[in-house]
Amino acid sequence: MAREYLKKASLTSKSDASDVHDTVVKILSDIEAGGDEAALEYAAKFDQYDGNIVLTPEEIAAACALVPEKLKQDILFAHDNVKRFAEMQKSTVADVEYEVVPGLIAGQKAIPVDAAGCYAPGGRYSHVASAIMTVTTAKVAGCKHIAACSPPRPGVGIAPAIVYAAHICGADKIIAMGGVQGVAAMTFGLFGLPKANILVGPGNQFVAEAKRILFGRVGIDMIAGPTDSLILADETADAHIVATDLVSQAEHGYNSPVWLVTDNRKLANEVIDIVPDLIADLPEINRENAAAAWRDYAEVILCADREEMAATSDDYAPEHLTVQAKDLEWWLDRLTCYGSLFLGEETTVSYGDKAAGTNHVLPTSGAANYTGGLSVHKYMKIVTWQRATREGSKPVAEATARIARLEGMEGHARAADVRLAKYFPDEQFDLTANG
Numbered sequence: 001m002a003r004e005y006l007k008k009a010s011l012t013s014k015s016d017a018s019d020v021h022d023t024v025v026k027i028l029s030d031i032e033a034g035g036d037e038a039a040l041e042y043a044a045k046f047d048q049y050d051g052n053i054v055l056t057p058e059e060i061a062a063a064c065a066l067v068p069e070k071l072k073q074d075i076l077f078a079h080d081n082v083k084r085f086a087e088m089q090k091s092t093v094a095d096v097e098y099e100v101v102p103g104l105i106a107g108q109k110a111i112p113v114d115a116a117g118c119y120a121p122g123g124r125y126s127h128v129a130s131a132i133m134t135v136t137t138a139k140v141a142g143c144k145h146i147a148a149c150s151p152p153r154p155g156v157g158i159a160p161a162i163v164y165a166a167h168i169c170g171a172d173k174i175i176a177m178g179g180v181q182g183v184a185a186m187t188f189g190l191f192g193l194p195k196a197n198i199l200v201g202p203g204n205q206f207v208a209e210a211k212r213i214l215f216g217r218v219g220i221d222m223i224a225g226p227t228d229s230l231i232l233a234d235e236t237a238d239a240h241i242v243a244t245d246l247v248s249q250a251e252h253g254y255n256s257p258v259w260l261v262t263d264n265r266k267l268a269n270e271v272i273d274i275v276p277d278l279i280a281d282l283p284e285i286n287r288e289n290a291a292a293a294w295r296d297y298a299e300v301i302l303c304a305d306r307e308e309m310a311a312t313s314d315d316y317a318p319e320h321l322t323v324q325a326k327d328l329e330w331w332l333d334r335l336t337c338y339g340s341l342f343l344g345e346e347t348t349v350s351y352g353d354k355a356a357g358t359n360h361v362l363p364t365s366g367a368a369n370y371t372g373g374l375s376v377h378k379y380m381k382i383v384t385w386q387r388a389t390r391e392g393s394k395p396v397a398e399a400t401a402r403i404a405r406l407e408g409m410e411g412h413a414r415a416a417d418v419r420l421a422k423y424f425p426d427e428q429f430d431l432t433a434n435g
Helices: 021-047 057-065 069-091 128-141 160-169 179-188 206-212 239-250 263-278 284-296 306-316 326-336 347-355 390-407 410-423
Strands: 004-007 096-099 103-113 115-119 143-152 171-176 198-200 229-233 259-264 299-302 321-326 340-343 380-388
Touching: 004 198, 004 263, 021 179, 021 206, 057 096, 096 390, 103 239, 103 263, 115 128, 115 179, 128 143, 128 198, 128 340, 143 160, 160 171, 171 179, 171 198, 206 299, 229 239, 229 306, 239 263, 239 284, 239 321, 239 326, 239 390, 259 263, 259 306, 263 299, 284 340, 306 321, 306 326, 321 347, 321 380, 326 340, 380 390, 390 410
Parallel strands: 115 143, 115 198, 143 171, 229 259, 229 321, 259 299, 321 340
Antiparallel strands: 004 299, 096 103, 103 380
């Protein structure tokens, strides 16, 4: 049985991709040339904010005081989970050394980058969780300086909960600037910041394009498009919970794809019937986003069996992948392409988005085919080193000289030759390419 589309998307996440490249290039060029002043001009234009850009300790304290105690406790809970998970991840990378041949020692070191720039969106929604996810992992990695940047609202500034989250998670500076200008400020080291070595965090298409253009002169976590989610469900799944989970992710934006893949036609039809009512019950902005996403981007796919379901999921390589089906271990072993996996009804993408501990900055638009999401490892450089005794150097020098000559790289060969001549003056070596 071929895949049967009970609901087919009329658009994809790339269908309406705006050509923002030229706009972003101009903004970046202007700010790089004009520095703080140019960044402030763009901030006034786009953020419509004329307050302080780098928050003072007093401003941070004032913002934190506005956050309700219950919300503070929730942020602290999420931070603790993300921190402990990041610490576990960091423990999987060790400084090691290995004797490749007798007398030749090679090793690796994990070195955190000096300066991280963390972007937390603050437009349509205040992404408190993004501040937690990005700043916490940078802190655990050991970055010496962490800047957190978020769009201020006119006459208000950054949402107090974002300020509180960035502060308690370890941000050294909090920057009230959004969009391309915020990314540029961290990259170019404006307003007294050190130049960022890596930029992380989600954002709109302008932020994503800025990161893409700047990649190379600065590291990035990934180039992110609209968020997407896929649910694998069999006859054991609860249609109402499946539908709720789909709607919860569709509310991200009008172009956020959600997909249901199942081998049970009855479940599929029930979900299709339930979703519109769940969307209609959302607040206005959430409702508008979810309705457009479901109408234009959502798909419901009927497969013959669980193997075809898994193959379909791997083809889509979703950012978020949920399994609501029996035999969860089979799915864990079989599935290979996803940003983050949620096994069983008892967990949900929303947990990962907010407080479970795994990171919510994840690959979108099929990028899970080749990369995972943000982790403590993204802030770390895995570098190598070597040292050798003279005896240990001997066989490596011989092989190096001959390989280099075969390649036509005589200078490389002679760097090996001189060592053999110095260390073993009484020995003769055949160092020709065709000896």
